[in-house]
Amino acid sequence: MDQVTIKDVAKEAEVSPSTVSRVISDSDQISFQTKEKVKNVMKRLGYQPNAIARSLVNQRCNSLGLVMARPTDRALANPFFTDIIQGIAAGTQRENYSLMLATAESYQRESEEVLNLVKTRQVDGLILMASRTNGELINNLTKENYPFVLIGRSQKYSEIPRVDNNNIKAVKDAVTTLLSLGYRDIVFLSGPKDFVVSQDRLQGYREALLEAEIPFRPELINYADFSYEAGFKKARQLFSNYQQNIDLVFGADDLLALGALRAAEERGWQVPEDIGIIGFNDTPAASLVHPGLTTIKIPIKKMGEKAAQMLVKIIEEESYQGEEIIIPTEIVWRESTAQKE
Amino acid sequence: MDQVTIKDVAKEAEVSPSTVSRVISDSDQISFQTKEKVKNVMKRLGYQPNAIARSLVNQRCNSLGLVMARPTDRALANPFFTDIIQGIAAGTQRENYSLMLATAESYQRESEEVLNLVKTRQVDGLILMASRTNGELINNLTKENYPFVLIGRSQKYSEIPRVDNNNIKAVKDAVTTLLSLGYRDIVFLSGPKDFVVSQDRLQGYREALLEAEIPFRPELINYADFSYEAGFKKARQLFSNYQQNIDLVFGADDLLALGALRAAEERGWQVPEDIGIIGFNDTPAASLVHPGLTTIKIPIKKMGEKAAQMLVKIIEEESYQGEEIIIPTEIVWRESTAQKE
DNA sequence: ATTCTTTATGCAAACGTTTGAGCAACAATC
DNA sequence: GATTGTTGCTCAAACGTTTGCATAAAGAAT
Structure with a gap:
């Protein structure tokens, strides 16, 4: 003792x-x-x-800070949360750093937590989740030249150290492939408009249609919260409105897609025979439902690792200012989509 | 800067x-x-x-350490992981402490990480996950009078500060209720034998039968890994062996129950008409499948909060040595079980 | 024998706080 | 006018390290 x-x-x-x-x-x-x-x-x-004494004289504490908002939209955060933390923890450890985890009740208080960590010198650098990250905060950190790395994308700030996946390309590629499988009338079930991910994924959809010279039907674009219920309700409504004219639902998140799956089931439609369904994120549930949900998988864990690694490099190498790392995604084909004859 | x-x-x-x-x-x-x-x-x-300087003179760093193994059995860890961290983070924050998160590749290395945190004085106390926690480690910490709190239960050490749920009682109550609904021939799909949770849940099952004076049929007890696939395979096999003589499957984890659900579906059995199914943990997927899975919900987040709170109290109050806090569980009734007429 | 290097070690200051002890200045008491 | 008490502050040591500088010893070169 x-x-x-x-x-x-x-x-x-x-x-x-x-x-x-x-x-x-x-x-x-x-x-x-x-x-x-x-x-x-x-x-x-x-x-x-004694690590503390060491830190004091070295003016460096060998620890990274991770700040996450834990607001009510648990649904979105959930699968992501686990993997991202695991990845970051693994990366941090490999670099012989410690990880300080701070959570905030709201997006607003997130900034306070961040600044607290920074000002009290409890960490040498920060990993931030982009979801809705406060722009002012990022501005301040940049101005102060405080080491940080963003996971995800913040629309306003592009020239910033970050690791991300390319949502536009991921969706575009998926839709292009789906078109080649014979699907044509694709409903896009988007997340809330104000999320950058929503906008990007939708853009991927549009680009794919454009390239394939398929006319764009605005009524097929629908917005919903990132939740199972919202997906279910929206899909149910769509199905009854346009039943003749749709053959696939693209959910911008697995939860939305799962909701649609349920709605199809309720209507007595066979998946994928009567309607195809695809999601995004490869949530654990995607492989548990029946039929299994085709979806796009982001190597979230790897993103976390990369972020930690990059942050350490920024901290330790005077000249290195960080970069943008884009991690490729992958389509996981399951039974909810098929070759249309 | x-x-x-x-x-x-x-x-x-x-x-x-x-x-x-x-x-x-x-x-x-x-x-x-x-x-x-x-x-x-x-x-x-x-x-x-400056928090570091402060810590040095106060001989206290106002931070809690959480050590988790992140081994391959992701399935088990997953839903638990998220909530427990969120809870601990919330509790830690409320007490004005910081949270250091250390992960280890294996259960064995978990101890090393712990000792490292402790010895280098980076934290004032530890929160340990009981799953398979190294007994020697707990012994050492106790001997050194180092502040820690266990989440879950470790069989060998009972007189230890911990927060837990009562698995025995939870299952016993559930089974008792199920019996009163008319179910009688209940398969118990247990997790691996060497997990304390497995043993406890099984015991709850046996106690309920005993009390209801229903003969115990050993062939209805089956062991499987905590995974969807394992649940599916075991259930499929059971269904073909005993199809006349079972009317409910109790999965010691939702994944096992979900596997059974899938097996029933494959066999063309209606749930809950032909067979009832119940799980444990209220995994997100439990509410997404169809029919919805009846399950037992542990307020994991609250357990994390309590643990953090208790640890801080142990650290700060000289005389307080910790206690055992048992958090009540709750049955979430969904469509996979029903009143048998 | 003297000076110069080299090698191996010790001294003391510094990192940014907290805190017990000390001490002026003033007010209150007799 | 001496004594005592109170108020409001400062001094300096301490926490456990790291590191630039000094230095002692030993050997090499003159």
Whole structure:
């Protein structure tokens, strides 16, 4: 319980504290014999350098901060949350840093938490989730030249260290492939308009149609919250309005797609025979439902790892200012889509 | 970027650093006028006390450590993980502590990570997940009187600060109710034998039968990994072996129950008409499948909060040694079970 | 024998706080 | 006018490290 300090080790080994310190850092100013002697004592006493004291003199604490809002829209945050944290934790660890996790009740308070961490010097840098991240905050951090990395995309700030996936391309590629499978009348079930992800995914859809020279039908674009219920309701309504003229539902999130799946089932439509369905994110549930949901998988964990890695590099390498890393996505084909004859 | 220190504030306010410090702690040794003057300067310079320096002198860093293994059995960890972290984070924050998150690749390395955090004094106390937590580790921490709280239950060590739910009672109550609904031949799909949760849940099942004086049929007890696939395979096999003689499947985890649901569907059995199904944990997917899965919900988030709260109390109150907090569970009735006529 | 290098170590200051002890200045008591 | 008490502040040590500089010892070069 009582802490063994460098002085205890020094006394026991009959050297000065500075010598012990230099043994720890494996300085070549210390003779082999002394090193051995000191190392033995350290082991015997179970000595571990006090990280706090170290941080104080080094002016660096070897820890990264992750700030996440934990608001009510749990549905969106959930699968993402797990993987992103795991990834970041893994990356952080690999770089021999610690991870401080701060959460905030709201997006607004998120900034306060961030600033608190920063100002009190509890972390050397920050990983921020882009979802709706406060623009002012990012501005401030940039201005102060404070190390940070963004996960995701913030519309207003493009020249910023970040790791992301290309939502536009992911959807565009998927839709293009779906068109080649024979689908033509594709409903797009988008998330809320004010999310950058929503806008990007929708754009991918439009670009694919444009390229394939398929006329764009505005009534097929629909907005809903990122939730199962919202997807269900919207899909049900769509199905009854346009039943003759749609053959696939593209959900901008798996939850939306799962809602649509349920709506199809309710209507007695066979999936994929009567209508195809595709989602986004490869939520765990996507593989558990029946038929399995075709979806687009983002390697979220890897994104977290990359972010941590990049942040450490920004912190440690004076000249490195960060970059934009785009992680490729992948379509996971399951039974909810098929080749149309 | 450059840090504003207490000395800068002192100089600017024409007082000594100690005075500034006492203003921060709102000591009554400082006059109202001086306090105001100093506070103004602090605000003007944007001063925030350096947490590291503070920790060094206080011998306390105001942060809690959470160590989690992130092994391959992602399925089990997943829904739990999210909520537990959110809860712990919320609790930690409310107590004005920070949260350090360390993950380990394996259960074995979990101990190393823990000891590292502890020895280097990066945290004031630990929250441990019980799943398979290393017994030796717990022994050591207890012996050293190092503050920690366990979430879940470790069989060997009962007199330990922890927050948990009562798995035995939860299952027993559920089974008792199910019996009263008319179910009688209940398959129990257990998790791996070496998990304490598995054993407890199974025991709840047996106690309920015993109390209702229903003969125990050993062939109805089956073990599987906590996974969807394992549940599916086991259930499929059971269904073909005992199709006349079972009317409900109790999955010790939602994934197992979902697998069983799928197996029933494959066989063309109607749920709940032909067979009832119940799970455990109220995984997000439980409400997304059709029919909705009846399940037992643990308020995981609340458990995390309680754990954080208790840990802080242990740290701060000399005399308080912690306690055992049992959080009640709740049955969530959905369509996969019904009153049998 | 003297000076110069080299090697191995110790000294002391610094990092930014907190806090017990000390001390002026003034008021209250006799 | 001396004594005591109170108020409001400052001084300096301490927390456990790291690191630039000084220095002692030993050997090499003159």
